[in-house]
Structure formats: structure tokens, C-alpha cells
Amino acid sequence: MAALLDVKGVSLSFGGLKAVADFSLSLAEGSLTGLIGPNGAGKTTLFNLLTGVYQPDVGEILLGGQRLNGKRPYQIAAAGAARTFQNIRLFGDLTVLDNVRVACHLRATRGMWAAVLRTAGYRNEEAAIALRAMRLLELFGLAAAAGKQAKSLPYGQQRRLEIARALATEPRLLLLDEPAAGMNPQEKGKLRELIARVRDEFKVTILLIEHDMSLVMQVCERIAVVDHGVKIAEGTPGEIQKDAKVIAAYLGTAESGAAAE
Amino acid sequence: MSSFLQFLLKGIAVGSLYALLALGYTMVYGILQFINFAHSDVFMLGAFFSWRLSVLFKINEPSPVAATGVLLGAMALCSLTGFLLERFAYRPLRRAPRLNVLITAIGVSLFIENAGQLVFGKNVVQFPPLLAEHTFEVGGVRVRSVEVIAVVTAFALMVGLHTLVYRTRMGKAMRAVSIDHNIAGLMGIPVDRIISLTFVIGSALAAAAGLLVGITYGQIKQPADSSWVLYGLKAFVAAVIGGIGNVPGAMLGGLLLGLSEQFVAGYLPSELRDAIAFLLLIIILLVRPNGLLGRRVVEKV
Amino acid sequence: MVTTPQAVVRSLLPLAVAVGVAVGLELLLGLLGFYAQKILFDIGVNIILAVSLNMVNGFTGQFSIGHAGFMALGAYGSIVVTYYGGYALFGDVMMHSTVTGYALYFVSILVGGVVAAGAGLLVGLPSLRLRGDYLAIVTLGFGEIIRVVLQVSQPVLEPSEMAAVPWYEQPWHLGRSLGFVHSGSYNTLGWTWTAVAVTLLVAYRLRESTHGRAFLSIRENEIAAESIGVNTTRYKVNAxxxxxxxxxxxxxxxGHQLGAGTASRPEEFNFMKSFEVIIMVVLGGMGSISGAAVAAVALTLLTEALRSFQDYRMISYSLLLVIVMILRPQGLFGTHEIWHLLARFRRKGTR
Structure with missing residues (x-):
């Protein structure tokens, strides 16, 4: 399979601090990869680089062969990469449905004049958007809450809504930043099934930052480990669990890393 | 050449008043990150308090002692105003969105102006001659003694503030609060008291600026006259030009603004003077968004 | 794309109703006294101002406090058209009830809007790099610059002087700080309220559209908005x-108000005027179209009612503003529309 995402020797420093150093990663189309590492290892910084929030000092990022360097976040979203945020960033005052509908905007083609004049084409498009948004909400078990304000949802549902919103942009690459944070074991179980289902149904490639080791080990096919901005290991869950460097990075055993979560 | 010198001196005189006022804006912005729109009204009150105090104590003769007394009195009254302002209008909104605080500040400003109009009347007031007026010529340029005194007073106060902020424990606490309220609080710094203090000091400086404006121009306009707000806005612009939250920056910005205004008014149609501040602001923000002496701020994602 | 004629007609129905109301008002014009007309004009103009400012402050969450500057540009831009155009076409500045006469006024309104929109583009561009308070102060400064520039313009040309000045220099003769004296009074309630109807319709349809949601997403969370593909820069400028x-x-x-043959002075468009519009938007609730409109009506009427208590009017407004900010920071209607709240109220009533 061809690589969908190709990160080639990317580095970024803040002042004197090297946040990401000579980082390379290649994700095959349709793969599900975990990105793990201790707190402050540079995982979220890497997501910010991939989505254009930061620009790399050196190195190259390719999505489906298209260079992402120098692109702004909205252009990268248009190129097919969507993300969720570690600290949830929903549109709190909008309804749950509108949170998803606004993300459908990216693929909408009718202009402002059409919206003001309410042309038939525009109305057809709006109807299609509403339908697609509701389907996504159903898939994520949020249909009943469609009319509620997003900020009124419980934490776990907010995390799921963020994933639904990201999917509404019709991405090829989905970046999930700690989707299980703050969830109870039951919710985590459901989330695990959901992630696998999303990958199969939407044919997206997924890169997942997660501290919950059991989740990562169960759901991911491959895992990359970052420490101090450097990729120290990459391989299957089985290989990673046995990797000496990884164990050292997590101060002792892999179990203590999981327990720290 | 002599007109050039004239504009230069006048620019320094006006600029030092902007600088004095800019300090109040920059200190509050540094600590609370909002434009204290009511600062221009404290400045206005400074002028009117000075006038009322002079009338109250029947000061009709120029006298340095009386002038100092009036200055201290006005500073005390304005400090109290600033303290009350923060305590009752801004503190309830400490955790509110910044937009709300800004609107509140505009509301407070309108309130003081219009209430001031009721108290002090709606007419231009002749300012009592607190200082003797001498005019002398240096190299073909007219210099007014009151302007010299205004500049000297302004600089003395600014140096005092600078020492306070960068050389004392209290100043260290203020700088700590401006970096992070919560952490400063955890370090045992009384955050609320430091914020109050910031308002008190800024208001005292505004009072001094008010008195100096009264002395320099010989008259003061009615409280709701838009020139007060405009004066204040320009001072805020000066603070932004210098780098908001930065004490030397406010002084630099104030002087720069005063000089540009005088030169523009001198060589171009004088009506353009009111526009120059905002033109400078737009240019500076586009070229150096954090001002001349400001540091870059990165937003965390 | 399938566009049936019925669909087009249906989509324009609300506008037709609104214009009908405007025409009705126009016919009533003769029956209303001067005072009632004046108030209805003021209400209409204030609704347009409040609802339009709401597109920036309420929809996109940017903070503009220089709205009066754009208003000034509109007033002067359109007066230039009717004054110099009127003399060129008819030899006077009277409203002529002919097709040409109506067309002249219509074009002048558009010119006023377009001139202001051009300025909006200019202010919008720096806004890409500025946030919150900085943007606020720049917009305010921009309004002030416009006022100052108007004050240094040339005196208005008398009809006898017009021939001597080439047409492309005429728009700079705006009357300095005296204002544009002898501008014509073209405006009627029909024009005003048709404009109100169009403004409300555009605001509402836009906000309910995918573009409107893009505006709102910027207000809610700019970083997340970018992450789902909203070109925040473009949308801010659009707003x-x-x-x-x-x-x-x-x-x-x-600028063309009835009996305004006197002048539109630059001073009328200073930041106090901008603040008045902000008060309307904030009281109504940021983001609520009907809220802004209702607040515009209420404050215009209140201003009239308190005219004999001038001194206390601004005191009460400012106190109201501070109290609302402390007790009900989202404004009276929040981001909701009036009919949402009415529906909720009715539900409670029946229970």
C-alpha cells in the first residue's frame, strides 16, 4: 500500500528548546497507528505541525504526495487532514448538530449570494448537509442530543462529538489527540470499537495519541514512540512492548507507564 | 530651523503628558489585559479636582507650594476613584470574557463623563494660574516656563514609577502578577491588592497629567467633551506603540506620538493632527504587532 | 441545479411582505406628522446599524467600535452622488419623481454602501493580525481618521462653481467641518424600511446558512474553526x-433625511455614535438579530422620551450597560432570537 502521510526529517525548536527533532514517520493508507510517549515528549506539537498550527524549521510533510509545508490549517483541512484536540475545542454555544454541520462547510460549494437568495441548488445542498450531519450523530450515539448546546454535553460525549466533527470534513487522515482522556472504562471500551469502525466505514487513516496503553495496544496496528521530540521506536504493539528503549523512556516497565495514566 | 526647534520642544512637552497617561493604560493592560477606557476619565477628573481644590483653598496667586499641594490632593482623590473603579466595576468581571470587560469599561467611562457634567457643569473652565507664567527665548525659540515644569514633573514621576516597578519588592510582585495571576497567588503574592495598587498608581499619574494639562492650556473643557476621551485614546495608542505592558515603552511611545503630532500639525493641515496617532498605530501594529519594545506572545494550542 | 419558478417566488416571499410594509408606511407618510416620521426614520436607520454591526461583533466575535466611520462614508458617498449628480442631471438637488430621479437616489445609496464596504475591506485586512482589544482600538482609530479626513476636505461647490472643477475632483468638495451643506432630502419611509427589510433578510439568511455557521465558528473557537477548514481570515474580512x-x-x-437640507457634519459620526450602536448590540445580545433590532427600537424611543432629561440620558444608558454586563453578560436575548424565547415561554405557560 502507498503511504498516505509522509513525514520526512521534521524539526521544530521553540527558542533553544528542540520540541521535535529530525522526526520521520510514514503512514500507509488505511492504517491505524498509535503515537505514544511520556508527557511533554512532543506528541501534540507533532499534531500541530501536521495541521499547520506550527511550521517546521526543517523537513517536509506530504499528504497523499501533496506538500503541506507553508499551508495554513484550513488549507490542510481541505487537503484532507482533520484532528481533535487534547483540550476539547467545541463550538460551545452552537448546537450539537451545528457543530457537525459547520464542518460540512468545507465541502460545500454554494456561495454567499446563493445563501442570501436561497437558490434551489443552495437549499438542496443545505438539506444534504443536514442529512449527513444527522447520520454522523447517529453513528456516534449523539442523535438524541442534536438540539442541545455542545457545552452542555457530558465530557465523554464532547470527545465523541469532536471526532464526529472532524469526520464531517471528509478527511483522509484523522488525527486523534487523547480521545480517551477523562473517560471511564466502559466509555473507553465503546470508544475502542468506534475507532475501529470509523477506520473501516470511512476508509480513513488514523493517527492516535493516547496515554491509555491497553487501548493503544488493542486498537493500533503499529505504534511509534516519541521521547524528547525524537522517535525512539516504531513497530507492532508486540515489538514496542519488548523494546528496551521504550521501557527506559517510561521509567522502568511498560506497565508503570500505563499505571501513570 | 527655529520652527523645527519649536515643534521639537512642543512635541516633548505634549509627548511627556501622553507618556504620563500612557503609563496608566500600560500598567493595567499588563496586569489585566484590557483597555481601561475609564482611564481618560480619571485624567479628566484629575484636572477638575485640581480646579476645585484651587477654588476651595482660594489659590489665586501663583505659588509652587500651593501647586504641589493641589497636585498631591488631586492625586489622592484620583487614586481613590481608581481604587473604587476597580473594586466595584472591574473586579466582579475578573473571570468574564474580555469583551464584557471592555464594554463595561466603555460604560463606566460614559458614566463618569456624564455624571461629571452634572457635578462640574457643562462649560469650559478657566484654570487658576497655579504657577507663574514666564516666556523666555532660547536660540530664537519661545519656551514657556509652565511647559518646562510640566516636562520635568512628568519625567520625575516616570522615573519614580520605573524605580518602583523594577527596583522594589512591590514592583517585583506587580511584574509577577502580570505574568500569571494564579501562580503569583500561589507564591503568596496578594493578587487583588497588587491589582488595586496598580489602579491607584496609574490614577495618581493620570491626576498629575490632568493638572499639568490644565496649567499648560489655561482652561479645561467640560467633562463629556470628546477631547478627553480622544486624549486618553491617543495615550493608549502611545502605550501600544511602545509595547503594551512595558513601562519604558510607554514613555517612548508618548514622546514619539507627541513629536509626530507637532511636526504633522506644523508642516501639514493642522486638522490632521488627530489622525496621526491612529495612522501610527495601524502602521506599528502591522509592522511590529507587539510594539517597539514589546515581546512576542505565542498562543498555546 | 434545479430552480423552479415557484421556488424563486417562495424564497422571495418574506422580502415581498417587508417591501409591502415599507410601501404601506410610504403611503402613510402624508398622514404622519413630521415628528412621527422623524422617529420612524431614526428607528429604521438604527436597526440597520445595529443589525450590521452585529455581523462583526455578534456573528464572528470580532470587536469593531468604529461603525460610525463607515456610516459617515456612506452618508458622504451618497450625498456626493445626489448633490453633484443632481446638479448635472436636473440643475438642482431636489428629489425628482421620475425614473431618473429614483434611479439617482438608488444608485447613491449603493455608492454609499460600496464606498463604506471598500473601507471595510481596508479595516478588515489588519484585523487578520489583530485580536480583541487591539482590533477594537484600530477600528475606533479608523473611524476617527475618516472623521478627520472629512474635516480637511474642500468646501462644497456652489452650482456656479461646478463648471470650473472637473467632475473627478468634485467628490473631494465635502464641506470641511461645516458639513455637506445644502444636501438634498431624498429619503422617505419607504426607502428606509425597504433597506431595513433587506438588511434583516440578508442577516438572517446568511446566519442560518453554512456561511453563517462559519462566521459563528470563528466566534466560538478560532483554532477549531481553522482546523475544520474555515478560512478564518476570509470570513472575518467578509464580515x-x-x-x-x-x-x-x-x-x-x-444623510438624505427629510429636512436634513442643512448638513451632515463629520462631528456627528464620532466615536460617541459608534458607542451608541454598540450599546444596542450588547443590550440586545451579541449574535441575536432580532435582539439587536429590538434594542435599536427601544433605545431610539427611549432617547426621544428622555430628550428633556438630556443630562440624565447618557448616565442611565451607561449605568444600564454596566449593570447588564455584570448581571446578564450575554445581553437580554443572548444569542437567541426573540421567537425562540417566546416559544419557550409559551411551552412553560401551557404546562
């Missing part, structure tokens, strides 16, 4: 341009 256009239209109407 500025749109708001400025309608402020310009409001200015055009204001």
Missing part, C-alpha cells in the same frame, strides 16, 4: 465588508 456595506447604506439614508 467586515458586509457590515460596512450596510452601515454605509444606513449612512446614505441618514
Amino acid at each position: 467586515f465588508v458586509l457590515a460596512a456595506f450596510f452601515a454605509g447604506v444606513a449612512g446614505s439614508l441618514f
